[in-house]
Amino acid sequence: MTGQPASDAELDEALALVNGHRDAYNGHDAHEDPVHRPTSAPAQAAPAQTAPSVPAAPPSATAPPSTPAAHDTTTWPAARARAERAAPEPGTEPVDVPLHRALGMILAAPLTALTDLPSFDTSAMDGWAVGGPGPWTVRADGILAGHARPDALSDGEAVRIATGARIPPDATAVLRSEHGRTDDKGRLHALRDVITGQDIRPRGQECRSGDHLLPAGALVTPAVLGLAAAAGYDTLPVFRRPCAEVLVLGDELLTDGLPREGLIRDALGPMLPPWLHALGAEVTAVRRLGDDAEALHDAITSSTTDLIVTTGGTASGPVDHVHPTLRRIGAELLVDGVAVRPGHPMLLARVGAGRHLVGLPGNPLAAVSGLLTLAEPLLRTLSGRAAGCGGPSTYTAPLRDGVQGHPHDTRLVPVALRDERAVPLHFNGPAMLRGIAAADGLAVVPPGGARAGREVEVLDLPWAVPEVGTGTGVGAALYGGPIDGGQAEDSAGSGAGVGTGSGAGPEVGAGPADGAVVDGEERFT
Numbered sequence: 001m002t003g004q005p006a007s008d009a010e011l012d013e014a015l016a017l018v019n020g021h022r023d024a025y026n027g028h029d030a031h032e033d034p035v036h037r038p039t040s041a042p043a044q045a046a047p048a049q050t051a052p053s054v055p056a057a058p059p060s061a062t063a064p065p066s067t068p069a070a071h072d073t074t075t076w077p078a079a080r081a082r083a084e085r086a087a088p089e090p091g092t093e094p095v096d097v098p099l100h101r102a103l104g105m106i107l108a109a110p111l112t113a114l115t116d117l118p119s120f121d122t123s124a125m126d127g128w129a130v131g132g133p134g135p136w137t138v139r140a141d142g143i144l145a146g147h148a149r150p151d152a153l154s155d156g157e158a159v160r161i162a163t164g165a166r167i168p169p170d171a172t173a174v175l176r177s178e179h180g181r182t183d184d185k186g187r188l189h190a191l192r193d194v195i196t197g198q199d200i201r202p203r204g205q206e207c208r209s210g211d212h213l214l215p216a217g218a219l220v221t222p223a224v225l226g227l228a229a230a231a232g233y234d235t236l237p238v239f240r241r242p243c244a245e246v247l248v249l250g251d252e253l254l255t256d257g258l259p260r261e262g263l264i265r266d267a268l269g270p271m272l273p274p275w276l277h278a279l280g281a282e283v284t285a286v287r288r289l290g291d292d293a294e295a296l297h298d299a300i301t302s303s304t305t306d307l308i309v310t311t312g313g314t315a316s317g318p319v320d321h322v323h324p325t326l327r328r329i330g331a332e333l334l335v336d337g338v339a340v341r342p343g344h345p346m347l348l349a350r351v352g353a354g355r356h357l358v359g360l361p362g363n364p365l366a367a368v369s370g371l372l373t374l375a376e377p378l379l380r381t382l383s384g385r386a387a388g389c390g391g392p393s394t395y396t397a398p399l400r401d402g403v404q405g406h407p408h409d410t411r412l413v414p415v416a417l418r419d420e421r422a423v424p425l426h427f428n429g430p431a432m433l434r435g436i437a438a439a440d441g442l443a444v445v446p447p448g449g450a451r452a453g454r455e456v457e458v459l460d461l462p463w464a465v466p467e468v469g470t471g472t473g474v475g476a477a478l479y480g481g482p483i484d485g486g487q488a489e490d491s492a493g494s495g496a497g498v499g500t501g502s503g504a505g506p507e508v509g510a511g512p513a514d515g516a517v518v519d520g521e522e523r524f525t
């Protein structure tokens with residue numbers, strides 16, 4: 001066994017792929033990819049051919065104070081809050097579905113135990129149920145799991161018993177088979193001290209009938225299905241997943257083969273449906289509409305889904321049809337541009353009663369930014385997750401390296417978690433997916449930037465298992481205070497929680513606000 005676990009080695013390899021190749025990185029437009037050198041020390045002299053073209057961040061002493069968002073865009077936290085409140089409540093009425101259909105849905109009511117668990121005193125081991133102190137005479141018949149209630153034991157009597165079988169009335173302990181021996185007269189002797197109650201799981205040890213096991217809003221996972229079955233459920237009250245449709249815009253997109261003649265592969269059509277599914281939606285269709293204003297109009301007006309997600313066409317180019325189409329149908333723009341890089345042209349609109357549209361910018365990482373800024377909070381409410389433990393999927397972690405900030409806007413930067421620190425990844429330009437594909441989360445870098453060591457909020461990727469615990473959980477009962485194992489045979493581990501939330505305020509200078517905005521936009525868009 002080496003000192004480094006396999007997962008670390010794998011992460012090293014992944015990090016080398018996204019952070020190790022400075023040449024490859026510099027081969028891209030360096031304006032798109034701010035450099036993540038530690039900002040507490042002066043920028044290191046780099047070989048001329050690899051020197052970044054981005055000027056070093058000025059020290060924090062010269063950083064602007066907390067600055068308002070440039071333009072008339074919504075700040076990033078305000079945009080998320082607005083998206084979360086855009087729908088007042090889950091989009092659907094609760095329905096009862098059989099257990100086998102409830103996976104991935106959201107509990108519409110607390111999961112309450114319908115029975116004590118265990119529902120009878122149970123043997124935790126194969127061996128003998130014994131009455132009083134030994135030695136014991138052993139009954140001819142044994143007790144197996146699933147058998148009817150056995151006869152009571154008297155003192156000095158024992159009966160063979162299997163794990164999971166009912167404990168006979170008046171039994172005082174269970175003696176494991178490896179801890180007892182029968183003599184030539186058939187009498188049972190204990191090979192070690194017998195403690196009253198040992199290896200008996202008393203009725204109600206895990207819960208009493210009526211106990212709350214999980215709150216409304218919990219995601220039905222495989223483990224929840226098992227718990228619900230054990231607790232007596234045949235069906236579960238759940239919210240159905242909100243329906244979503246993805247409209248991919250752009251004449252330049254190919255669905256297969258290599259990019260050619262100015263055409264590129266559609267990266268969002270394959271990426272968004274599973275991502276939306278992980279955020280709680282049921283994606284019913286992905287439609288590729290090209291740059292056709294009429295097709296977009298018809299698709300939006302004929303859609304019946306709770307959520308429409310468009311990709312591309314959010315800016316003001318000649319074939320950017322999203323804004324004109326929303327104006328044409330009289331949609332209510334709830335968020336029109338967000339002070340976040342990448343992704344600032346993202347938008348959220350109400351296109352009908354209880355029906356919303358999230359417009360994602362076409363640049364792929366900008367689309368991810370829009371997805372997590374607007375679609376995630378909206379879907380959290382629509383799916384019913386907001387009611388329970390499905391709060392924002394964020395945690396905080398200290399940055400391993402400083403991250404240069406935008407003067408006015410929040411930055412979302414792909415990070416990998418290593419040794420409980422967030423390692424900013426390169427290849428984080430708006431058009432790049434290489435960084436996010438190797439990431440565990442997106443760090444929320446406040447306007448002005450963040451020094452190495454600063455604790456920043458990290459947006460969870462729905463499939464990533466963070467090294468540090470999330471700050472949200474199903475309740476203190478599960479990991480608050482010392483664990484009482486109950487019996488020596490029942491060991492339990494505790495979950496660790498770290499705080500949620502983020503600080504604010506510039507720490508790494510982003511350059512003078514005046515005149516630097518254009519430069520900032522160059523660098524961060």
Ligand SMILES: Nc1nc2c(c(=O)[nH]1)N[C@H]1C(S)=C(S)[C@@H](COP(=O)(O)OP(=O)(O)OC[C@H]3O[C@@H](n4cnc5c(N)ncnc54)[C@H](O)[C@@H]3O)O[C@H]1N2
Nearest residue numbers: 250265266267268269312313314315320361362363366525
């Ligand atoms: N004059 C300005 N131009 C732009 C601004 C600006 O502020 N002023 N913002 C830039 C930023 S930032 C972004 S982001 C984009 C947003 O553009 P759109 O949402 O209109 O997207 P498109 O123009 O359609 O595409 C942008 C880019 O992304 C590529 N793309 C589009 N869809 C896909 C896809 N499904 N898979 C892969 N790549 C895709 C597309 O080919 C373009 O390269 O506007 C900037 N312009």
Ligand code: MOO
Nearest residue numbers: 342343344366430
């Ligand atoms: O969405 Mo843009 O590419 O904001 O950076």
